[in-house]
Amino acid sequence: MARAATTSDAFNAIAEPQRREILALLRGGERPVTELARDLGMSQPQASKHLRVLREVGLVRVRGAGKQRLYGLDARGLRPVHEWVGGFEAFWNGTFDRLDAYVQDLKQDKAGESTDDDDR
Template identity: 80%
Template sequence: MARAATTSDVFNAIAEPRRREILVLLRAGERPVTELARELGIDQPRASKHLRVLREVGLVRDRKAGKRRLYGLDARGLRPVHEWTGGFERFWSESLDRLDAYVQDLKQEKPEE
C-alpha cells in the first residue's frame, strides 16, 4: 500500500523531525524563514520546503509583512493528532492507576519492621 502524501496528512508531516522543530520554534511567535533556517542550522530553501508542507496540512500560516513573509503556528491543525493521542493518554492513566493500587496493596501486605 502506498504511503499517504506528506502534504495531505498531518501525521506524515509531523513525522519529520525538522518540521516538529519548526512547530516548536513557532510556538513563540511568527518568524521569517531566514530566522527559522538559521535556528535549525539548515539552508533557506530546505526550510521553505518544510514550511510549505506544514502550511499545506494546515499547521502553519503565513502573511506578508513588508518585503518579508512571516510564518506562524496554526495549532488547530493538530486537532486530529490530539484526538488520536487522547486514547493513549486514557490508557496510560488507567495503567498507572492500576500500578499505584498494586503498590499500595504490596505496602499493606508487607509486615512492619
C-alpha cells in the first residue's frame, strides 16, 4: 500500500528541519542535488526525496543543465507562510515597544538615583 503524502502545502513542507536547511542553501543560488546532499550530510536519495516534496508544493524549481538537474529556490511559494507570520507583526512590535519603554524607565530611574546620591 502506498504511503500518504507527507506534505500538501508550504507549512507542512517547511516543518521538516532538513527541508528548511535546503531552502536556506538555495538562497545562495541553484545547486545540484549532489552538492545539497554533501552539504547537509545526507545521502543523495534522501536529498532527492526532500527536494521532491519542496518541488511539489512550489518552493523549489528544477531545470536541466547538461547532465545535471539544478534546483533553485522559488520563494513565491512561501507567500502564505509570510502572510501568516506577518499577522503577528503587530504583536511583536507592541511587545518590543513596551520593552523599550520599560528599559527607558529603568534608565531614568537609575539616572535619578545617581543624581540623588550626588546631592548627599
